[in-house]
Amino acid sequence: MKTAIMGAGSLGTIIGAFLAKSGLDVLLIDINKENTDALNKNGARVIGHAELQAPVRACTPDQMEGEYDLVLLLTKQWNNPTALPPLNAHLKAESIVCTLQNGIPEESVGSFVGAERVVGGTVGFGAIWREPGVSELATTMDYVRRFAFDIGEISNKITPKLEKVAAVLNNVGHTEILENFTGARWSKLLMNATFSGMSAALGCSFGEVLHSPEAMPHLMRIADETVRAAHASGVTLINMQSFDFNQFALTGQDDADRLLPVYRRIWANHTATRASMLQDIEKGRPCEIDYINGHVCAKGRTWGVATPANDHVVKLVKQAEKVGKAPDFTTNLATFKEI
Secondary structure (H helix, E strand, O other): OOEEEEOOOHHHHHHHHHHHHOOOOEEEEOOOHHHHHHHHHHOEEEEEOOOEEEOOEEEOHHHOOOOEEEEEEOOOHHHHHHHOHHHHHHEEEEEEEEEOOOOOOHHHHHHHHOHHHEEEEEEOOOEEEEEOOEEEEOOOHHHHHHHOEEEEOOOOOOOHHHHHHHHHHOOOOOEEEOOOHHHHHHHHHHHHHHHHHHHHHHOOOHHHHHOOOOOHHHHHHHHHHHHHHHHHOOOOOOEEOOEEHHHHOOOOOOHHHHHHHHHHHHHHHHOOOOOHHHHHHHOOOOOOHHHOHHHHHHHHHHHOOOOHHHHHHHHHHHHHHHHOOOOOHHHHHHHHHHO
16 A cells, blocks of 8 residues: 655654554655655654664655555644645545544545545654654553554544555554544544643643643643533543543542542653644744644534633643743743633
Protein backbone atom coordinates (compact mmCIF):
# COMPACT_ATOMS: atom_id res chain seq x y z
CA MET A 1 0.00 0.00 0.00
CA LYS A 2 1.59 3.26 -1.15
CA THR A 3 1.37 5.54 1.89
CA ALA A 4 1.94 9.28 2.29
CA ILE A 5 2.23 11.16 5.57
CA MET A 6 1.06 14.72 5.09
CA GLY A 7 2.61 16.80 7.86
CA ALA A 8 6.06 15.47 8.82
CA GLY A 9 6.26 17.28 12.15
CA SER A 10 6.75 15.74 15.57
CA LEU A 11 4.28 12.86 15.17
CA GLY A 12 4.67 12.46 11.40
CA THR A 13 8.42 11.98 11.69
CA ILE A 14 8.01 9.23 14.28
CA ILE A 15 5.25 7.43 12.39
CA GLY A 16 7.26 7.70 9.16
CA ALA A 17 10.36 6.27 10.82
CA PHE A 18 8.51 3.22 12.16
CA LEU A 19 6.72 2.56 8.87
CA ALA A 20 9.96 2.85 6.89
CA LYS A 21 11.77 0.57 9.34
CA SER A 22 9.02 -2.01 8.72
CA GLY A 23 9.70 -1.87 4.99
CA LEU A 24 6.58 0.00 3.92
CA ASP A 25 6.48 2.30 0.90
CA VAL A 26 6.04 5.64 2.68
CA LEU A 27 6.56 9.26 1.63
CA LEU A 28 6.75 12.13 4.12
CA ILE A 29 5.28 15.44 2.91
CA ASP A 30 5.96 18.73 4.68
CA ILE A 31 5.87 22.44 3.82
CA ASN A 32 9.23 22.97 5.56
CA LYS A 33 11.88 22.37 2.87
CA GLU A 34 14.67 22.39 5.45
CA ASN A 35 12.87 19.52 7.15
CA THR A 36 12.31 17.51 3.96
CA ASP A 37 15.93 18.05 2.91
CA ALA A 38 17.12 16.70 6.28
CA LEU A 39 14.76 13.74 6.06
CA ASN A 40 16.04 12.84 2.58
CA LYS A 41 19.67 13.25 3.60
CA ASN A 42 19.73 11.72 7.07
CA GLY A 43 16.49 9.76 7.35
CA ALA A 44 13.85 10.14 10.07
CA ARG A 45 15.45 10.05 13.50
CA VAL A 46 13.55 9.25 16.71
CA ILE A 47 15.00 10.01 20.13
CA GLY A 48 13.62 9.94 23.67
CA HIS A 49 11.73 6.79 24.65
CA ALA A 50 12.88 5.14 21.39
CA GLU A 51 16.14 5.35 19.47
CA LEU A 52 15.63 4.85 15.76
CA GLN A 53 16.91 6.23 12.48
CA ALA A 54 15.33 5.04 9.24
CA PRO A 55 15.94 6.13 5.62
CA VAL A 56 12.85 7.85 4.22
CA ARG A 57 11.71 9.74 1.16
CA ALA A 58 10.34 13.24 1.69
CA CYS A 59 9.05 16.12 -0.40
CA THR A 60 7.21 19.43 -0.19
CA PRO A 61 3.54 19.52 -1.29
CA ASP A 62 4.38 21.03 -4.69
CA GLN A 63 6.66 18.04 -5.39
CA MET A 64 3.98 15.38 -4.91
CA GLU A 65 3.77 12.87 -7.74
CA GLY A 66 1.55 9.94 -8.64
CA GLU A 67 -1.29 8.56 -6.53
CA TYR A 68 -1.41 7.33 -2.94
CA ASP A 69 -3.45 4.43 -1.57
CA LEU A 70 -3.38 5.83 1.96
CA VAL A 71 -2.73 9.33 3.25
CA LEU A 72 -2.12 9.83 6.98
CA LEU A 73 -3.12 13.41 7.65
CA LEU A 74 -1.14 15.15 10.40
CA THR A 75 -1.34 18.78 9.33
CA LYS A 76 -3.02 21.37 11.54
CA GLN A 77 -6.77 21.72 11.13
CA TRP A 78 -6.53 25.42 10.35
CA ASN A 79 -4.44 24.49 7.30
CA ASN A 80 -7.02 22.14 5.77
CA PRO A 81 -8.36 24.66 3.21
CA THR A 82 -4.82 25.12 1.85
CA ALA A 83 -3.35 21.63 2.23
CA LEU A 84 -6.21 19.40 1.12
CA PRO A 85 -7.49 20.63 -2.28
CA PRO A 86 -4.18 19.85 -4.09
CA LEU A 87 -4.23 16.35 -2.58
CA ASN A 88 -7.23 15.32 -4.72
CA ALA A 89 -5.01 15.07 -7.82
CA HIS A 90 -3.07 12.31 -6.04
CA LEU A 91 -6.02 10.22 -4.83
CA LYS A 92 -7.70 7.30 -6.56
CA ALA A 93 -11.40 6.59 -6.14
CA GLU A 94 -10.57 3.92 -3.56
CA SER A 95 -7.83 5.91 -1.76
CA ILE A 96 -8.17 6.38 2.00
CA VAL A 97 -7.42 9.56 3.92
CA CYS A 98 -6.96 8.82 7.63
CA THR A 99 -7.04 12.02 9.63
CA LEU A 100 -4.87 11.81 12.73
CA GLN A 101 -5.44 15.49 13.48
CA ASN A 102 -6.47 16.85 16.86
CA GLY A 103 -10.03 17.82 17.61
CA ILE A 104 -12.92 16.41 15.57
CA PRO A 105 -11.85 17.05 11.96
CA GLU A 106 -13.58 14.32 9.93
CA GLU A 107 -16.38 16.48 8.52
CA SER A 108 -13.95 19.22 7.50
CA VAL A 109 -11.56 16.77 5.84
CA GLY A 110 -14.42 15.04 4.03
CA SER A 111 -15.60 18.35 2.59
CA PHE A 112 -12.28 18.62 0.71
CA VAL A 113 -11.44 15.03 -0.28
CA GLY A 114 -14.83 13.30 -0.19
CA ALA A 115 -16.48 11.91 2.92
CA GLU A 116 -16.39 8.39 1.43
CA ARG A 117 -12.57 8.42 1.58
CA VAL A 118 -12.22 9.56 5.18
CA VAL A 119 -11.28 7.41 8.16
CA GLY A 120 -10.77 9.01 11.54
CA GLY A 121 -7.98 8.26 13.97
CA THR A 122 -6.66 9.36 17.33
CA VAL A 123 -3.01 9.18 18.37
CA GLY A 124 -2.27 7.85 21.84
CA PHE A 125 1.31 9.07 22.23
CA GLY A 126 3.11 12.38 22.42
CA ALA A 127 6.08 13.78 20.53
CA ILE A 128 8.31 16.84 20.49
CA TRP A 129 9.89 18.13 17.27
CA ARG A 130 13.53 18.83 18.04
CA GLU A 131 15.10 19.85 14.72
CA PRO A 132 14.71 19.06 11.01
CA GLY A 133 14.37 15.31 10.64
CA VAL A 134 14.50 14.65 14.41
CA SER A 135 11.56 14.06 16.74
CA GLU A 136 11.48 13.00 20.39
CA LEU A 137 9.05 10.27 21.46
CA ALA A 138 7.70 11.65 24.75
CA THR A 139 5.65 8.56 25.66
CA THR A 140 7.00 5.21 26.80
CA MET A 141 7.38 2.53 24.13
CA ASP A 142 5.41 0.07 26.25
CA TYR A 143 2.50 2.46 26.07
CA VAL A 144 2.91 2.97 22.31
CA ARG A 145 2.92 -0.79 21.74
CA ARG A 146 -0.39 -1.09 23.60
CA PHE A 147 -2.27 2.12 22.80
CA ALA A 148 -0.83 3.77 19.69
CA PHE A 149 -4.01 4.50 17.71
CA ASP A 150 -7.79 4.25 17.77
CA ILE A 151 -9.49 4.41 14.38
CA GLY A 152 -13.05 4.36 13.13
CA GLU A 153 -15.67 5.75 10.78
CA ILE A 154 -17.74 8.82 11.64
CA SER A 155 -20.75 6.64 10.75
CA ASN A 156 -19.69 4.46 13.71
CA LYS A 157 -19.74 1.41 11.41
CA ILE A 158 -16.96 -1.16 10.95
CA THR A 159 -15.83 -1.19 7.31
CA PRO A 160 -13.06 -2.93 5.29
CA LYS A 161 -11.22 0.40 5.00
CA LEU A 162 -10.46 0.24 8.70
CA GLU A 163 -8.66 -3.10 8.41
CA LYS A 164 -6.42 -1.67 5.67
CA VAL A 165 -5.50 1.35 7.78
CA ALA A 166 -4.91 -0.78 10.89
CA ALA A 167 -2.56 -3.06 8.93
CA VAL A 168 -0.34 -0.03 8.25
CA LEU A 169 -0.55 1.66 11.65
CA ASN A 170 0.10 -1.58 13.55
CA ASN A 171 3.71 -1.22 12.39
CA VAL A 172 3.96 1.67 14.87
CA GLY A 173 1.90 0.24 17.72
CA HIS A 174 -1.40 -1.42 18.51
CA THR A 175 -4.29 0.04 16.52
CA GLU A 176 -7.79 -0.48 17.88
CA ILE A 177 -10.76 -0.42 15.50
CA LEU A 178 -13.74 1.16 17.25
CA GLU A 179 -17.45 1.09 16.60
CA ASN A 180 -18.20 4.13 18.80
CA PHE A 181 -15.59 6.30 17.13
CA THR A 182 -17.42 9.53 17.98
CA GLY A 183 -17.06 8.61 21.65
CA ALA A 184 -13.35 8.00 21.03
CA ARG A 185 -12.95 11.42 19.43
CA TRP A 186 -14.49 13.06 22.50
CA SER A 187 -12.35 11.01 24.88
CA LYS A 188 -9.22 12.12 22.99
CA LEU A 189 -10.59 15.67 22.92
CA LEU A 190 -10.76 15.50 26.72
CA MET A 191 -7.13 14.34 26.84
CA ASN A 192 -6.10 17.26 24.64
CA ALA A 193 -8.30 19.90 26.27
CA THR A 194 -6.96 19.03 29.72
CA PHE A 195 -3.23 18.39 29.53
CA SER A 196 -2.49 19.89 26.10
CA GLY A 197 -4.66 22.90 26.88
CA MET A 198 -3.01 23.47 30.26
CA SER A 199 0.47 22.78 28.85
CA ALA A 200 -0.07 25.51 26.26
CA ALA A 201 -1.75 27.90 28.70
CA LEU A 202 0.98 27.50 31.35
CA GLY A 203 4.04 26.98 29.14
CA CYS A 204 5.03 23.65 30.64
CA SER A 205 5.11 19.88 30.25
CA PHE A 206 2.26 17.54 31.08
CA GLY A 207 4.20 16.35 34.11
CA GLU A 208 4.45 19.85 35.56
CA VAL A 209 0.67 20.11 35.41
CA LEU A 210 0.11 16.60 36.76
CA HIS A 211 2.32 17.22 39.80
CA SER A 212 0.97 20.69 40.59
CA PRO A 213 -1.59 20.70 43.42
CA GLU A 214 -2.63 24.18 42.29
CA ALA A 215 -3.11 23.32 38.60
CA MET A 216 -4.94 20.00 38.87
CA PRO A 217 -8.24 21.33 40.30
CA HIS A 218 -8.53 23.65 37.30
CA LEU A 219 -7.67 20.80 34.93
CA MET A 220 -10.46 18.79 36.54
CA ARG A 221 -12.89 21.58 35.73
CA ILE A 222 -11.77 21.49 32.08
CA ALA A 223 -12.47 17.75 32.00
CA ASP A 224 -15.83 18.17 33.72
CA GLU A 225 -16.96 20.75 31.16
CA THR A 226 -15.80 18.51 28.30
CA VAL A 227 -17.78 15.52 29.57
CA ARG A 228 -20.88 17.64 30.08
CA ALA A 229 -20.60 19.19 26.61
CA ALA A 230 -20.24 15.71 25.09
CA HIS A 231 -23.24 14.35 26.97
CA ALA A 232 -25.31 17.37 25.96
CA SER A 233 -24.32 16.62 22.34
CA GLY A 234 -25.63 13.06 22.71
CA VAL A 235 -22.17 11.46 22.93
CA THR A 236 -20.98 8.92 25.49
CA LEU A 237 -17.21 8.96 25.89
CA ILE A 238 -15.50 5.61 25.43
CA ASN A 239 -13.14 3.89 27.82
CA MET A 240 -9.47 4.58 27.17
CA GLN A 241 -6.75 2.44 28.72
CA SER A 242 -9.55 0.59 30.57
CA PHE A 243 -10.73 3.79 32.26
CA ASP A 244 -14.23 5.20 31.85
CA PHE A 245 -13.72 8.80 30.76
CA ASN A 246 -17.31 9.71 31.66
CA GLN A 247 -16.17 9.52 35.30
CA PHE A 248 -14.31 12.83 34.87
CA ALA A 249 -17.60 14.67 35.38
CA LEU A 250 -17.38 16.27 38.81
CA THR A 251 -19.88 15.28 41.49
CA GLY A 252 -18.72 17.55 44.32
CA GLN A 253 -18.06 14.56 46.57
CA ASP A 254 -14.39 13.70 47.13
CA ASP A 255 -13.58 14.54 43.49
CA ALA A 256 -9.85 15.02 44.11
CA ASP A 257 -9.46 11.80 46.11
CA ARG A 258 -11.49 9.89 43.53
CA LEU A 259 -9.91 11.28 40.36
CA LEU A 260 -6.29 12.22 41.09
CA PRO A 261 -5.12 8.57 41.15
CA VAL A 262 -6.86 8.03 37.79
CA TYR A 263 -5.20 11.06 36.21
CA ARG A 264 -1.82 9.93 37.53
CA ARG A 265 -2.20 6.40 36.21
CA ILE A 266 -3.26 7.52 32.73
CA TRP A 267 -0.86 10.41 32.24
CA ALA A 268 2.20 8.99 34.03
CA ASN A 269 3.38 7.73 30.62
CA HIS A 270 3.23 11.23 29.11
CA THR A 271 4.97 13.45 31.67
CA ALA A 272 7.71 14.60 29.26
CA THR A 273 5.20 15.72 26.62
CA ARG A 274 4.82 19.39 25.76
CA ALA A 275 1.64 20.19 23.85
CA SER A 276 2.02 20.61 20.10
CA MET A 277 0.10 23.86 20.60
CA LEU A 278 2.87 25.09 22.90
CA GLN A 279 5.49 24.03 20.36
CA ASP A 280 3.61 26.03 17.70
CA ILE A 281 3.49 29.10 19.95
CA GLU A 282 7.23 28.89 20.55
CA LYS A 283 7.81 28.75 16.78
CA GLY A 284 5.60 31.78 16.18
CA ARG A 285 2.95 29.71 14.39
CA PRO A 286 -0.84 29.65 14.88
CA CYS A 287 -2.03 26.76 17.03
CA GLU A 288 -5.15 24.61 17.17
CA ILE A 289 -6.75 25.94 20.35
CA ASP A 290 -10.00 26.78 18.50
CA TYR A 291 -10.30 23.11 17.48
CA ILE A 292 -9.58 21.69 20.94
CA ASN A 293 -10.71 23.70 23.98
CA GLY A 294 -12.50 26.03 21.58
CA HIS A 295 -14.57 23.09 20.30
CA VAL A 296 -15.71 22.34 23.85
CA CYS A 297 -16.67 25.99 24.28
CA ALA A 298 -18.60 26.02 20.99
CA LYS A 299 -20.57 22.87 21.88
CA GLY A 300 -21.20 24.29 25.33
CA ARG A 301 -22.74 27.41 23.81
CA THR A 302 -24.85 25.25 21.48
CA TRP A 303 -26.29 23.14 24.28
CA GLY A 304 -26.29 25.61 27.18
CA VAL A 305 -23.32 24.09 29.07
CA ALA A 306 -21.14 26.65 30.85
CA THR A 307 -17.41 26.27 30.00
CA PRO A 308 -15.53 28.95 31.98
CA ALA A 309 -12.36 26.88 32.47
CA ASN A 310 -12.09 26.03 28.77
CA ASP A 311 -12.90 29.64 27.88
CA HIS A 312 -10.02 30.79 30.10
CA VAL A 313 -7.56 28.35 28.50
CA VAL A 314 -8.53 29.66 25.05
CA LYS A 315 -7.99 33.22 26.26
CA LEU A 316 -4.53 32.48 27.75
CA VAL A 317 -3.35 30.53 24.70
CA LYS A 318 -4.47 33.24 22.30
CA GLN A 319 -2.59 35.81 24.40
CA ALA A 320 0.56 33.66 24.18
CA GLU A 321 0.03 33.25 20.43
CA LYS A 322 0.08 37.03 19.99
CA VAL A 323 3.31 37.36 21.99
CA GLY A 324 4.91 34.37 20.26
CA LYS A 325 6.57 32.84 23.30
CA ALA A 326 5.75 30.33 26.03
CA PRO A 327 3.68 31.70 28.92
CA ASP A 328 5.00 31.93 32.46
CA PHE A 329 3.67 29.06 34.56
CA THR A 330 3.23 30.92 37.86
CA THR A 331 1.76 34.05 36.32
CA ASN A 332 -0.84 32.28 34.19
CA LEU A 333 -1.75 29.71 36.84
CA ALA A 334 -2.66 32.55 39.22
CA THR A 335 -5.20 33.90 36.72
CA PHE A 336 -7.34 30.75 37.07
CA LYS A 337 -8.41 32.09 40.47
CA GLU A 338 -10.35 34.76 38.58
CA ILE A 339 -12.78 32.31 36.97
